[in-house]
Amino acid sequence: MLAIEASDLVKSFGSTRAVxxxxxxxxxxxxxxxxxxxxxxxxxxxxxxxxxxxxxxGTARVLGRDIVSEADAVRGLVSLTGQxxxxxxxxxxxxxxxxxxxxxxxxxxxxxxxxxxLLEAFGLDHAGGRQVKSYSGGMRRRLDxxxxxxxxxxxxxxxxxxxxxxxxxxxxxxxxxRALAAQGTTVLLCTQYLDEADQLADGIAVIDRGKVIAEGxxxxxxxxxxxxxxxxxxxxxxxRPRAEDVLARALGAxxxxxxxxxxxxxxxxxxxxxxxxAIAELSRSGIAVADFALGQPSLDEVFLALTGxxxxxxxxxxxxxxxxxxxxxx
Amino acid sequence: xxxxxxxxxxxxxxPLADQAIGAALSSxxxxxxxxxxxxxxxxxxxxxxxxxxVPEQLLDVTLTPVLFLLMFTYLFGGAIAGSTxxxxxxxxxxxxxxSVLFTTVYSGVTLNTDMTRGVTDRFRxxxxxRPAPLVGAxxxxxxxxxxxxxxxxxxxxALGFRPQSVPGVLAAILLVVVFSFSLAWVFxxxxxxxxxxxxxxxxxxxxxxxxxxxxxxxxQPDTLPGWLxxxxxxxxxxxxxxxxxxxxxxxxxxxxxxxxxxxxAALTAVFAPLTTHLYRTRA
Numbered sequence: 001m002l003a004i005e006a007s008d009l010v011k012s013f014g015s016t017r018a019v020x021x022x023x024x025x026x027x028x029x030x031x032x033x034x035x036x037x038x039x040x041x042x043x044x045x046x047x048x049x050x051x052x053x054x055x056x057x058g059t060a061r062v063l064g065r066d067i068v069s070e071a072d073a074v075r076g077l078v079s080l081t082g083q084x085x086x087x088x089x090x091x092x093x094x095x096x097x098x099x100x101x102x103x104x105x106x107x108x109x110x111x112x113x114x115x116x117x118l119l120e121a122f123g124l125d126h127a128g129g130r131q132v133k134s135y136s137g138g139m140r141r142r143l144d145x146x147x148x149x150x151x152x153x154x155x156x157x158x159x160x161x162x163x164x165x166x167x168x169x170x171x172x173x174x175x176x177x178r179a180l181a182a183q184g185t186t187v188l189l190c191t192q193y194l195d196e197a198d199q200l201a202d203g204i205a206v207i208d209r210g211k212v213i214a215e216g217x218x219x220x221x222x223x224x225x226x227x228x229x230x231x232x233x234x235x236x237x238x239x240r241p242r243a244e245d246v247l248a249r250a251l252g253a254x255x256x257x258x259x260x261x262x263x264x265x266x267x268x269x270x271x272x273x274x275x276x277x278a279i280a281e282l283s284r285s286g287i288a289v290a291d292f293a294l295g296q297p298s299l300d301e302v303f304l305a306l307t308g309x310x311x312x313x314x315x316x317x318x319x320x321x322x323x324x325x326x327x328x329x330x
Numbered sequence: 331x332x333x334x335x336x337x338x339x340x341x342x343x344x345p346l347a348d349q350a351i352g353a354a355l356s357s358x359x360x361x362x363x364x365x366x367x368x369x370x371x372x373x374x375x376x377x378x379x380x381x382x383x384v385p386e387q388l389l390d391v392t393l394t395p396v397l398f399l400l401m402f403t404y405l406f407g408g409a410i411a412g413s414t415x416x417x418x419x420x421x422x423x424x425x426x427x428x429s430v431l432f433t434t435v436y437s438g439v440t441l442n443t444d445m446t447r448g449v450t451d452r453f454r455x456x457x458x459x460r461p462a463p464l465v466g467a468x469x470x471x472x473x474x475x476x477x478x479x480x481x482x483x484x485x486x487x488a489l490g491f492r493p494q495s496v497p498g499v500l501a502a503i504l505l506v507v508v509f510s511f512s513l514a515w516v517f518x519x520x521x522x523x524x525x526x527x528x529x530x531x532x533x534x535x536x537x538x539x540x541x542x543x544x545x546x547x548x549x550q551p552d553t554l555p556g557w558l559x560x561x562x563x564x565x566x567x568x569x570x571x572x573x574x575x576x577x578x579x580x581x582x583x584x585x586x587x588x589x590x591x592x593x594x595a596a597l598t599a600v601f602a603p604l605t606t607h608l609y610r611t612r613a
Contacts, residue, residue, distance in 0.1 A: 076457035084448025105361035121354035179351040
C-alpha cells in the first residue's frame with residue numbers, strides 16, 4: 001500500500017516555481033528520503049503534503065486521503081517536525097508536551113503522564129522543568145520529535161532533522177528515526193546529506209529546482225553516480241604535476257586537481273585494491289602523501305553527476321512566510 | 331600509570347535507549363479529538379504559562395498606567411480641573427481604558443513571534459478547530475487586561491479616587507475588557523500581515539496613541555476646535571470612556587454602553603474571521 005502518492009504537484013511563489021511537478025510514491029512503513037540542496041523545493045513539498053500549503057495544481061493522497069479535500073483527516077494521521085524547531089521556547093519541555101497532549105484530546109492527567117513518559121524515553125527527564133530556550137540544539141530537536149509522537153502518527157514528516165546538530169545529537173536523532181521505523185511509522189525525511197539518506201532511507205528521491213531528478217534505493221543511486229572519489233593531499237604542492245601523472249597511470253582514469261594546491265582527486269576505481277596500489281605507487285616514486293581518503297560520493301558529486309551543475313543554493317529560497325500561499329480547506 | 335579503564339560516557343543525555351522510544355511509541359491509543367472549547371482553553375493556558383515564565387512582559391502593562399496616572403493627575407490636574415482630586419476623578423476611567431487598550435497590541439506581537447519561530451506550523455498541522463490557537467491566545471490575554479485594570483483602580487483608590495459604586499467599577503472593568511477582546515483581533519490581523527514582532531508593536535502604538543489621545547480621556551471636548559470636537563465625539567474610544575465614567579459614578583447612559591459594545595461586535599465580526607483566514611493562508 002502507498003502512504004504517499006503525489007502526482008504533478010506544483011507550487012509557485014511569485015514567479016518562482018518552488019515545486020515544479022513533483023511525483024512521489026512512498027510505500028507504507030518505509031523511510032523515504034528527499035534529498036536536495038536548500039531551495040530545491042523539499043520544504044514546500046512537505047508543507048503541501050502536511051496540509052499547510054495548498055498546491056497550485058496536481059494532486060496528492062496521504063494515507064489514502066486527499067490533501068486538499070480531506071485535509072482534516074490527513075492532519076489526524078500525520079505529524080510534522082519542521083525545519084525550525086516547532087516548540088514554544090518560553091514554555092518548559094514538559095509544558096510543551098502537555099499542551100500538545102491536551103490539543104490531541106488527552107485529559108490533563110493523561111497528558112501529564114504521557115509527557116513524563118516521552119521526556120524519559122528521549123533522555124530529557126532532567127530538563128523537563130526548564131524553559132526550552134535553555135536547551136541545546138540537540139535537546140530541542142529531540143523535544144520537537146517527542147512532540148510529534150505524543151500520539152503515534154501513521155506518517156511523520158521530518159524536515160532536515162539534523163541540520164545544525166553536532167555529531168552525537170545527529171546520531172541520537174538517527175536512532176529515534178530508526179525506532180520510529182521499527183514501530184511501523186512511515187517517515188518522509190528531507191535532507192541535504194546523502195550520508196543521512198543513506199543511513200536511514202529505504203528509498204530516495206533527489207530533488208532539484210522543484211523536480212524529482214532521480215529516484216531509487218541508496219545503493220542504486222550511488223551506483224549511478226559512481227563510487228565516490230579517492231582524495232589525496234601531498235606534503236609538497238611542487239610534486240603535484242608528477243603525482244598527477246603517476247595516479248593517472250596507476251588508476252587508468254582522469255585525475256582532478258583540487259582548489260587546494262596540494263590536493264588531487266580521482267574517481268574511485270571499481271576495485272579498492274587498485275586505489276591502495278596507486279598510493280603505494282606514489283610513495284615508490286618518492287612523492288610524500290600527507291593524507292588520503294576513499295570517500296562516498298558527496299551530495300555535490302551526486303548533483304554534478306545527475307544534473308551537470310553543482311548543488312548550489314538557489315537564489316530564491318523558500319520564504320518562511322510566503323506572500324502567495326493559498327488557503328487550505330479545513 | 332593507572333590501568334583502570336575509563337567507562338564509556340553513557341550519561342543520561344547520551345545514547346538513547348531504542349527500547350524506551352519503542353515503548354513510548356507503542357503505548358499510545360489515539361484519544362478522541364478535543365472539543366473546540368477545550369482546544370481554546372489549552373491555548374489560553376499556554377498564554378498564561380507564558381506570562382508566568384516571562385513576567386517581565388507584565389511590566390509594561392503595570393508601569394505604563396502608573397506613570398500615566400501619576401503624571402497626568404499631578405501635571406495637569408490643577409490647570410485643567412482646578413485641583414488634582416477633581417482631575418483624578420475625571421481621568422481615572424480614561425486611564426483605565428487607555429492602559430488596557432494599549433495591552434491589546436501584545437496579542438498581535440505574540441502571534442507574530444509564534445509565526446517567526448515556527449511553532450504555528452505545529453499548531454496548524456494538528457487536527458483541531460482551526461481558529462482555536464487564536465481564540466485561546468486572545469482569551470489568555472485577558473489576564474493582562476485584568477492586571478492592567480486592577481493596577482489603575484488600586485492606585486486610583488490610593489490617590490483618593492472614590493467611586494460612587496463598587497459594582498459600577500467592576501462593570502466598567504468588564505466593559506473595557508470585553509472591548510479589548512474585540513480590539514485585539516485588529517492587532518492579531520496586523521500581527522499576521524507584518525514581518526517582525528517589533529513592526530507590529532510600532533504599528534500598534536502609532537495607531538493607538540492618536541486615537542486614544544484624540545478622545546475625551548484627558549479633557550472635556552467642549553474647549554476643542556470644532557473639527558477636532560467632531561472627531562472626538564464620534565471616536566468610539568470616547569463613548570467607551572464616557573460609559574466607564576458613567577458606570578463608576580452612577581450616571582451611565584445605556585447609549586454609550588451600546589455604542590461601545592456595538593463597535594466591539596463590529597470589530598470582532600470583521601477582524602476575527604480575517605485573522606483566521608490569514609492564519610490559515612499566511613502563517
